Amino acid sequence: MSPVRRGETLPIFNRIRVLRADRGLSRNQLAELVEVNPQTIGALERGDHYPSLDLAFRICDVFGLPVEAVFARTEFAPLSAGLHRPAPKED
Numbered sequence: 001m002s003p004v005r006r007g008e009t010l011p012i013f014n015r016i017r018v019l020r021a022d023r024g025l026s027r028n029q030l031a032e033l034v035e036v037n038p039q040t041i042g043a044l045e046r047g048d049h050y051p052s053l054d055l056a057f058r059i060c061d062v063f064g065l066p067v068e069a070v071f072a073r074t075e076f077a078p079l080s081a082g083l084h085r086p087a088p089k090e091d
Contacts, residue, residue, distance in 0.1 A: 014071050017045040019063050034058040 020030050020041075027045075031038040034055065043049035044059075051059065051071075060070050 010073055011047070012050045012071055012073065013047070013075050014044060014051075015076055016041065016059065016070065019065070019070065020045075023063065025062075030059075030062065033062050 016030075020027070025033075027038045027041040031041045034041075035058070036055065040049065044051055056067055056071055060067050063070060
């Protein structure tokens with residue numbers, strides 16, 4: 001057992017699937033670019049696996065985005081939420 005006591009496990013959410021689809025990349029292609037098994041990409045997208053810091057940086061490098069744009073401790077709002085705003089109410 002590790003001598004470091006770990007706190008409550010906090011989830012890590014990601015936008016890998018959305019970003020991969022936006023760039024037209026298959027799981028196999030992304031896996032090749034970041035040098036992991038394609039099943040690892042699938043597990044990350046499903047939330048079954050959390051990336052190491054090194055893998056997170058490699059994924060972010062592929063997309064050209066900062067870590068906080070790809071990974072977060074809270075769920076991401078849909079990307080379309082920022083595009084569609086409610087119409088202003090008329091008096």
